[in-house]
Amino acid sequence: MRNAPLFFLGLFVALTLSWAGTVLFADHQLGALAPYIDDSDPVNPSYPPQQPGIAARGQLVYADLGCASCHTQAVRRPDFGSDQARGWGDRQSVARDYIYQTRVQLGAERLGPDLTNLAGRKPSALDASNLMKLLYAGQGAMPAYKFLFDERAIVGEPADSRLMLVGRLAPAAGREIVPTERARSLVAFLLSLNNTFEYPEARPVAPEAPKKEEGKK
Amino acid sequence: MNAPSQSDPRLEQAAVTDESLLAAHEKVLGRRPDDQGHYRLLPLNLLFVFAGLIFFSGTYLNLYSGHFNPAIYNEHAKPHTGAAEAVAVDPVALGKKIFTGTCQTCHQITGLGLPGAIPPLAGSEWVMGPEERVIRAVMYGVQGAIKVKGADFSSAMPPNGKVPGSGFNLSDDKIAAVLTYVRQEWGNTGGPITTEQVAAIHAKEGEHKQWTSEELLKIQ
Amino acid sequence: MSPAPANAEVTAVDTTGRWPLLLLLVSAIKWLVLSGVLALIASIQLIQPSFLADCVVFTHGRTVALTETAFIYGWGANAGLAIALWVLGRLGGAPLRALNWAVVGTIFWNLSVLLGLVGIATGDATGVGLLQMPRYVQPVMLVAYGAIGVAGVLAWLGRRHECTFAAQWYAVAALFLFPWIFSAAQVTLFWLPVRGVLQAVAGGWFAQGAWTLWLAPLGLAGAYFVVPKVTGRTLPSYDFAPHAFWCLLVLGAVTGGRHLIGGPVPAWIASLAIVACSLLLFHYFVVFINLRGAFGAGGTALKLVAFGLGAYVLGGLVDAITAFRGVALVTQFTHVDTAQEQLALYGGFSMMIFGAIYYAVPRLTGQSWASAALVRGHAMLAMLGVTALVVSLTVAGWIQGHELLDAKVTFADIASHTRFWLLLAVAAQAVLLLGNLLLLVNFCWSACRACCPAEPADSVAFRQPAAMEAPAS
Numbered sequence: 001m002r003n004a005p006l007f008f009l010g011l012f013v014a015l016t017l018s019w020a021g022t023v024l025f026a027d028h029q030l031g032a033l034a035p036y037i038d039d040s041d042p043v044n045p046s047y048p049p050q051q052p053g054i055a056a057r058g059q060l061v062y063a064d065l066g067c068a069s070c071h072t073q074a075v076r077r078p079d080f081g082s083d084q085a086r087g088w089g090d091r092q093s094v095a096r097d098y099i100y101q102t103r104v105q106l107g108a109e110r111l112g113p114d115l116t117n118l119a120g121r122k123p124s125a126l127d128a129s130n131l132m133k134l135l136y137a138g139q140g141a142m143p144a145y146k147f148l149f150d151e152r153a154i155v156g157e158p159a160d161s162r163l164m165l166v167g168r169l170a171p172a173a174g175r176e177i178v179p180t181e182r183a184r185s186l187v188a189f190l191l192s193l194n195n196t197f198e199y200p201e202a203r204p205v206a207p208e209a210p211k212k213e214e215g216k217k
Numbered sequence: 218m219n220a221p222s223q224s225d226p227r228l229e230q231a232a233v234t235d236e237s238l239l240a241a242h243e244k245v246l247g248r249r250p251d252d253q254g255h256y257r258l259l260p261l262n263l264l265f266v267f268a269g270l271i272f273f274s275g276t277y278l279n280l281y282s283g284h285f286n287p288a289i290y291n292e293h294a295k296p297h298t299g300a301a302e303a304v305a306v307d308p309v310a311l312g313k314k315i316f317t318g319t320c321q322t323c324h325q326i327t328g329l330g331l332p333g334a335i336p337p338l339a340g341s342e343w344v345m346g347p348e349e350r351v352i353r354a355v356m357y358g359v360q361g362a363i364k365v366k367g368a369d370f371s372s373a374m375p376p377n378g379k380v381p382g383s384g385f386n387l388s389d390d391k392i393a394a395v396l397t398y399v400r401q402e403w404g405n406t407g408g409p410i411t412t413e414q415v416a417a418i419h420a421k422e423g424e425h426k427q428w429t430s431e432e433l434l435k436i437q
Numbered sequence: 438m439s440p441a442p443a444n445a446e447v448t449a450v451d452t453t454g455r456w457p458l459l460l461l462l463v464s465a466i467k468w469l470v471l472s473g474v475l476a477l478i479a480s481i482q483l484i485q486p487s488f489l490a491d492c493v494v495f496t497h498g499r500t501v502a503l504t505e506t507a508f509i510y511g512w513g514a515n516a517g518l519a520i521a522l523w524v525l526g527r528l529g530g531a532p533l534r535a536l537n538w539a540v541v542g543t544i545f546w547n548l549s550v551l552l553g554l555v556g557i558a559t560g561d562a563t564g565v566g567l568l569q570m571p572r573y574v575q576p577v578m579l580v581a582y583g584a585i586g587v588a589g590v591l592a593w594l595g596r597r598h599e600c601t602f603a604a605q606w607y608a609v610a611a612l613f614l615f616p617w618i619f620s621a622a623q624v625t626l627f628w629l630p631v632r633g634v635l636q637a638v639a640g641g642w643f644a645q646g647a648w649t650l651w652l653a654p655l656g657l658a659g660a661y662f663v664v665p666k667v668t669g670r671t672l673p674s675y676d677f678a679p680h681a682f683w684c685l686l687v688l689g690a691v692t693g694g695r696h697l698i699g700g701p702v703p704a705w706i707a708s709l710a711i712v713a714c715s716l717l718l719f720h721y722f723v724v725f726i727n728l729r730g731a732f733g734a735g736g737t738a739l740k741l742v743a744f745g746l747g748a749y750v751l752g753g754l755v756d757a758i759t760a761f762r763g764v765a766l767v768t769q770f771t772h773v774d775t776a777q778e779q780l781a782l783y784g785g786f787s788m789m790i791f792g793a794i795y796y797a798v799p800r801l802t803g804q805s806w807a808s809a810a811l812v813r814g815h816a817m818l819a820m821l822g823v824t825a826l827v828v829s830l831t832v833a834g835w836i837q838g839h840e841l842l843d844a845k846v847t848f849a850d851i852a853s854h855t856r857f858w859l860l861l862a863v864a865a866q867a868v869l870l871l872g873n874l875l876l877l878v879n880f881c882w883s884a885c886r887a888c889c890p891a892e893p894a895d896s897v898a899f900r901q902p903a904a905m906e907a908p909a910s
Contacts, residue, residue, distance in 0.1 A: 002599060002600070002601060004593065004594055007606075007609070008613060010683070010686075011609075011610050011613055011614060011686060012617070014683070014686040014687045015614055015617055015618070015646075015650065015686075015690065017687060017691075018642070018646070018687070018688075018689065018690035018691045018693070019621060019642065019690070021691055021709065022638060022641075022642050022690070022691060022693045022694060022706065022709065022710075023625065023631075023635070023638055023639050023642050023693075026635055026638045026702070026703075026706060027631055027635050029703065030632070030633070030634065030635055030702075030703075031631065031632055031635060033632070033633065060564075062564070063562065063563060063564025063565075064499075064557075064560045064561060064562040064563075064564060065496050065498050065499065065560075066496055066497065066498010066499050066501060066502055066562065066564065067498055068498065068564060069497055069498040069501045069502075070497065070498070072770055074699075074700045074701050076699040076700070077699065080699045080762075080766060081699065081766060081769075081841070081842060082841065082842050082843060082844040085844035086844045092701070093700070093701040094701050095633055095634045095701050095702060095703070096633075097633075097701060098632075098633035098634050098701065099632055099633040100633075101633060102630075103563070103564055103565075103630075103636070104633060104634060104636040104637055105564055106634070106637045106697075106700060106701070107770070108566060108696065108770065108774060109770050109771065109772075109774065109775070110770040110771070110837075110841060111483075111848070111852075112848060113848065138486075138487070138490070140848060140849050140852075141486045141848060141849070141852050142486065143482075143486045143487050143490030143496075143497070144487070144490060144491070145490075145496070146491055147491065147492075147493040
């Protein structure tokens with residue numbers, strides 16, 4: 001370590017090796033991942049669908065509010081955790097699901113449910129008005145994000161986008177609560193979270209011993 | 218050697234000078250095994266530890282890295298195959314998906330169709346009838362009047378297979394899957410239909426136009 | 438003000454570096470206290486989600502991001518750089534050069550951290566772990582870091598002694614590597630973002646790299662210097678220290694995929710990280726053997742270093758264990774991950790740096806700390822707080838992890854079952870905050886005494902250190 005240039009070179013090579021081994025090699029493998037083309041499907045011939053512009057903006061709202069500190073966006077395979085048993089998705093998430101996302105938010109902690117397939121859950125998928133109410137009122141451990149909404153006096157006709165609230169949440173007479181642009185983008189992003197497509201690489205690996213089942217028959 | 222005496226928390230006294238610290242440690246680094254070739258025990262143990270870790274790591278990577286294949290997400294996929302052994306697709310599940318995307322708009326999720334406009338599939342003698350007829354109907358479509366469960370219908374069924382004029386271009390295996398699904402759903406009791414059956418008819422009829430119910434009834 | 442000329446323990450390095458390094462340290466401790474306040478808010482939100490929830494600045498995601506940023510870039514960077522520069526100067530034997538640059542760099546670095554925190558609070562957070570600051574402050578930080586780091590590199594290149602010591606290797610490595618990791622992560626995540634999950638891979642590489650190639654070496658630089666200086670003994674098995682060093686440097690950032698186990702990335706990414714975590718055990722093992730003299734000897738500074746060392750090695754061991762898929766299945770996405778992070782960053786890095794600060798500041802100011810009670814109080818509260826925090830989060834996370842595996846247990850049930858332990862974590866954060874306030878008071882008091890020309894009567898005198906005996910061979 002006395003030879004300073006050699007020492008710096010060593011440090012640099014060590015760093016470059018880890019960079020090449022993890023990021024660069026992964027990019028070589030997955031950087032050009034194409035959507036999966038299913039020519040027989042008349043509605044969505046290519047999966048995943050492109051992210052609409054408003055959903056891409058919503059993903060940035062999701063990122064800056066820090067939603068990822070409580071919610072993940074990755075369903076694991078059936079024998080690895082209870083993700084699928086909890087109804088968060090019907091198959092494991094794979095790299096192809098994320099190719100159109102602007103700022104991928106896999107998340108680190110699960111204080112709330114996984115959102116990978118929020119809009120594709122059956123039969124309990126939430127629609128835009130459910131999500132708006134959830135954001136406005138909160139639910140359980142999910143706090144209310146009232147700052148994503150404006151309360152204002154109704155001028156003329158009530159706005160189409162106003163929240164239909166009842167009970168103690170309802171605004172005073174003559175006033176309405178409407179989502180801001182940020183709330184609309186966020187909800188558009190949440191509604192774009194849908195992985196009800198099949199990819200060859202997402203199918204489960206064949207179980208170890210199918211012979212036992214044949215024996216039973 | 219300068220063992221630290223009772224120290225005041227306000228000031229941790231130094232026991233040695235910087236220069237002697239550097240010199241003493243430099244001497245250790247320059248050290249070789251002694252004249253008899255003996256190493257001290259601890260470094261040898263460390264070597265064993267490191268060798269053991271490397272062996273373990275190599276084995277682990279060999280077993281669980283999926284051969285560095287980007288399509289393998291399950292580390293238990295057999296390394297020697299080099300690819301995940303994917304489970305065969307369940308035709309009923311696939312068929313349900315195709316039905317939802319292609320057929321449900323007209324025939325409805327209940328399979329009952331729309332009385333007077335769209336024939337029902339649930340309990341339909343056409344659906345559960347001979348494979349020869351129902352495959353042709355789905356692949357090439359049907360035009361003209363048709364009698365289903367005693368009621369008359371006249372709306373045309375579009376071609377669905379990979380045939381001229383088709384709006385859906387379903388491949389043979391997908392036709393087989395959707396038929397298999399339809400023939401066991403809503404209490405229907407038709408048997409499953411294989412890709413080979415569909416492919417055989419596709420090859421035989423080629424670019425046939427839409428069928429009429431009379432033509433279909435002639436086929437047994 | 439100036440010590441006796443015969444006193445070799447306060448050198449020209451200390452007197453010339455006094456104000457620049459004290460500036461770095463006071464910035465560091467200020468951010469530490471701020472991050473403690475934010476951490477307290479974030480931990481209260483875990484048991485009372487509606488706490489400050491109506492305030493857009495303090496959504497839980499933002500308090501977590503603010504805490505992390507203030508801790509890493511405020512406390513960790515400033516304190517680590519101060520210790521690294523000081524160690525390089527002391528062991529180089531020549532007064533530090535380019536300190537004007539370091540002062541300007543410190544000012545700009547801290548202004549950009551402040552701007553970054555304001556940016557996060559007002560909605561410009563990036564959402565990438567450990568890199569939450571908006572991208573407009575990041576280039577400024579890079580330049581400011583270079584201005585500070587240049588003093589360290591000059592001290593290394595212009596050292597008077599031919600021979601080098603482990604503390605120097607770690608300090609130089611940390612100084613040199615951070616700009617590379619930081620800029621590579623910025624480019625791949627924000628300027629020319631890679632596609633899809635590759636962002637998670639690059640983010641993981643950065644997060645693990647920032648820990649193993651930057652913060653951990655900074656802490657180790659302090660520990661490797663303080664331990665032999667105070668115990669006066671040559672480090673045992675020091676001949677393996679270079680191997681431990683290169684082991685960390687080569688494998689550290691390869692652990693980047695360790696949080697992607699079972700995730701939407703090919704299996705090899707996680708497997709490679711798991712293997713790297715196991716191989717790093719060699720590094721932790723050697724560091725433990727080298728520095729084991731810290732245990733059971735010396736005063737408060739050495740006790741803190743010993744605690745930090747224990748936490749560092751334990752953290753490495755836990756990291757290797759929880760990296761395995763069978764264990765990660767339970768611990769993934771739970772408070773155990775947070776506990777591990779706190780064990781490494783607070784228990785390992787910060788404690789080693791605390792020890793180094795307690796050792797270094799008297800040399801920098803030329804006189805002892807102002808209050809012994811505050812030193813003892815801070816050390817005790819810090820050790821107690823870290824232990825309580827890590828234990829409570831681990832237990833809470835273990836319960837959470839097991840209940841997440843059972844699809845029938847709802848999130849409300851999990852929250853009520855972990856409530857007690859999360860309350861304990863809140864208490865631990867309060868204890869840590871109190872301890873760090875003591876440090877801030879003591880530090881400012883000591884620095885003020887250094888300003889006064891009169892030598893305080895109660896100051897403890899420096900003892901003349903002896904020469905280190907060469908090891909018998």
